[in-house]
Amino acid sequence: MSGPRHDPSLYRDRDVVPVRRALLSVSDKTDLLDLAGALAEAGVEIVSTGSTASTIRDAGFAVTDVASVTGFAEALDGRVKTLHPAVHAGLLADLRLEHHEAQLTELGISPFELVVVNLYPFAATVASGAPAADIVEQIDIGGPAMVRASAKNHANVAIVVDPSAYGEVIEAVRAGGTSLRLRQKLATLAFEHTASYDLGVSTWFTENVYDQWDDTFAADAVETDDDESEVEYAPSIFVDADLAAVLRYGENSHQAAGLYRVEGESGIAQATQLHGKEMSYNNYVDADAAVRAAYDFSEPAVAIIKHANPCGIALAAVDAVDAIASAHERAHACDPVSAYGGVIAANRVVTRAMAETVAGIFTEVLVAPGFEPEALEILTAKKNIRLLTLPDDFERESDEIRQISGGFLVQEADAHFAPFDSWTLAAGEPVDDATRRDLEFAWTAVRAVKSNAILLASGGASVGVGMGQVNRVDSCELAVTRAGDRAEGSVAASDAFFPFADGAEILLRAGVRAIVQPGGSIRDDEVVAAAVAAGVTMYFTGERHFFH
Numbered sequence: 001m002s003g004p005r006h007d008p009s010l011y012r013d014r015d016v017v018p019v020r021r022a023l024l025s026v027s028d029k030t031d032l033l034d035l036a037g038a039l040a041e042a043g044v045e046i047v048s049t050g051s052t053a054s055t056i057r058d059a060g061f062a063v064t065d066v067a068s069v070t071g072f073a074e075a076l077d078g079r080v081k082t083l084h085p086a087v088h089a090g091l092l093a094d095l096r097l098e099h100h101e102a103q104l105t106e107l108g109i110s111p112f113e114l115v116v117v118n119l120y121p122f123a124a125t126v127a128s129g130a131p132a133a134d135i136v137e138q139i140d141i142g143g144p145a146m147v148r149a150s151a152k153n154h155a156n157v158a159i160v161v162d163p164s165a166y167g168e169v170i171e172a173v174r175a176g177g178t179s180l181r182l183r184q185k186l187a188t189l190a191f192e193h194t195a196s197y198d199l200g201v202s203t204w205f206t207e208n209v210y211d212q213w214d215d216t217f218a219a220d221a222v223e224t225d226d227d228e229s230e231v232e233y234a235p236s237i238f239v240d241a242d243l244a245a246v247l248r249y250g251e252n253s254h255q256a257a258g259l260y261r262v263e264g265e266s267g268i269a270q271a272t273q274l275h276g277k278e279m280s281y282n283n284y285v286d287a288d289a290a291v292r293a294a295y296d297f298s299e300p301a302v303a304i305i306k307h308a309n310p311c312g313i314a315l316a317a318v319d320a321v322d323a324i325a326s327a328h329e330r331a332h333a334c335d336p337v338s339a340y341g342g343v344i345a346a347n348r349v350v351t352r353a354m355a356e357t358v359a360g361i362f363t364e365v366l367v368a369p370g371f372e373p374e375a376l377e378i379l380t381a382k383k384n385i386r387l388l389t390l391p392d393d394f395e396r397e398s399d400e401i402r403q404i405s406g407g408f409l410v411q412e413a414d415a416h417f418a419p420f421d422s423w424t425l426a427a428g429e430p431v432d433d434a435t436r437r438d439l440e441f442a443w444t445a446v447r448a449v450k451s452n453a454i455l456l457a458s459g460g461a462s463v464g465v466g467m468g469q470v471n472r473v474d475s476c477e478l479a480v481t482r483a484g485d486r487a488e489g490s491v492a493a494s495d496a497f498f499p500f501a502d503g504a505e506i507l508l509r510a511g512v513r514a515i516v517q518p519g520g521s522i523r524d525d526e527v528v529a530a531a532v533a534a535g536v537t538m539y540f541t542g543e544r545h546f547f548h
């Protein structure tokens with residue numbers, strides 16, 4: 001039931017509200033004494049709970065215990081301390097209304113004009129690996145109740161949930177009271193805070209309680225009919241992310257854009273920028289694709305990206321002295337024309353030798369786990385390059401969310417690569433070790449290429465990439481054309497099966513020595529026959545890597 005509708009004429013105007021009585025109840029005591037001192041000096045009565053009250057009292061400031069307001073001692077190990085009408089009527093009375101004021105007087109309850117609350121450290125307790133019972137105990141109940149009550153009643157009460165706002169509030173108190181505008185802003189922050197807090201709690205429940213009680217919750221869970229997927233999806237998803245930057249513009253200059261970060265995650269949105277102009281929207285998209293490609297390899301690897309597609313991916317040469325420098329040189333050699341203005345990701349610390357080469361090539365972004373000091377010195381001399389380090393705890397996302405009109409798609413990240421031992425020899429002779437390594441490299445690298453994807457590789461480096469075409473024949477043509485003479489003797493990977501022999505025939509005519517592809521087309525026999533006729537080995541992985 002909604003509350004009563006009041007006649008607008010009953011509301012008395014209230015902009016600046018002088019602060020006479022404040023309620024302080026905080027777990028995070030940062031700057032608490034500065035605030036208490038300023039309130040005491042301004043003659044504000046401070047009412048407070050347990051350890052907040054003792055901290056203030058110990059510092060020599062007068063404080064009223066909340067128990068003396070409620071007439072009720074803190075109970076049930078602190079589960080009930082402020083949950084009382086003597087507190088909540090003081091928070092919720094709308095003093096623009098005469099009858100609220102009269103009722104409060106009748107009840108003998110004084111109003112609060114300022115409420116300062118921060119909540120039990122639920123997220124930190126989860127992160128500490130504490131047992132479930134301790135985590136549950138850190139779900140704050142009385143705190144959010146006070147925050148929400150005060151925020152609802154922002155016409156009368158200023159609610160502060162973060163020590164970073166103390167300064168502004170102290171200034172307002174000293175200047176004669178909080179303005180409506182300030183209270184509206186604080187209320188907005190307060191509701192954001194409780195929503196984010198509850199999201200942390202519900203996420204923990206989904207991941208730790210719900211998952212363990214599948215049978216109990218099965219009726220609510222959405223299961224797929226597909227036998228291959230045993231994942232159950234939670235009934236709802238929420239995204240809690242904080243604005244980290246307003247970007248100059250989006251994909252194009254007429255589009256506004258912002259960057260939001262999800263706390264506790266470790267990807268490209270969390271990277272530290274060491275040098276260069278502000279990252280753009282497209283820089284983030286490409287840097288993400290570059291990191292995704294380079295970190296598919298455990299060996300030192302470099303990926304160079306343009307428009308979310310690789311124009312070169314490579315491992316170090318077998319005899320390389322400086323592995324990451326070698327990987328970069330070989331990735332660049334794949335398609336130097338396209339690599340101009342590219343975004344590079346290295347999965348190892350950037351060395352001086354790599355920096356020297358990169359410095360000579362126009363590059364938008366270079367992201368890596370770190371930079372040798374000499375490498376940084378060389379690269380920071382270049383005005384136009386942006387240098388980013390990934391967080392130390394960088395880990396791949398296990399799930400991906402994509403927006404579509406009216407909703408979102410969620411899927412597990414494509415992180416599985418069928419190992420060579422599981423492949424089927426579909427045509428030709430089994431390959432030697434060097435060719436096997438090239439095929440494995442190509443099969444991993446092709447995953448980073450937008451479908452339809454064909455990647456030619458030689459010696460652990462891409463030599464020709466055909467990407468993003470609406471038919472596989474064109475992708476084969478593109479890969480072969482880009483490779484030029486290097487197609488001869490290379491190996492080829494196709495992200496999905498060849499629906500006809502025509503695409504494979506382009507690769508065979510160009511002289512590839514082995515092909516890896518998922519297989520599974522109704523015309524596999526025609527494709528295999530083409531490979532057999534050309535005397536070329538073909539493996540089926542039984543698994544595809546579409547990437548859109």
Ligand SMILES: NC(=O)c1ncn([C@@H]2O[C@H](COP(=O)(O)O)[C@@H](O)[C@H]2O)c1NC=O
Binds near residue numbers: 027050118
């Ligand atoms: N139970 C209650 O009535 C209650 N009232 C306030 N709190 C929380 O207790 C904390 C302050 O603790 P202390 O009592 O030590 O000052 C704050 O984080 C506040 O959000 C409560 N605790 C949890 O629900």
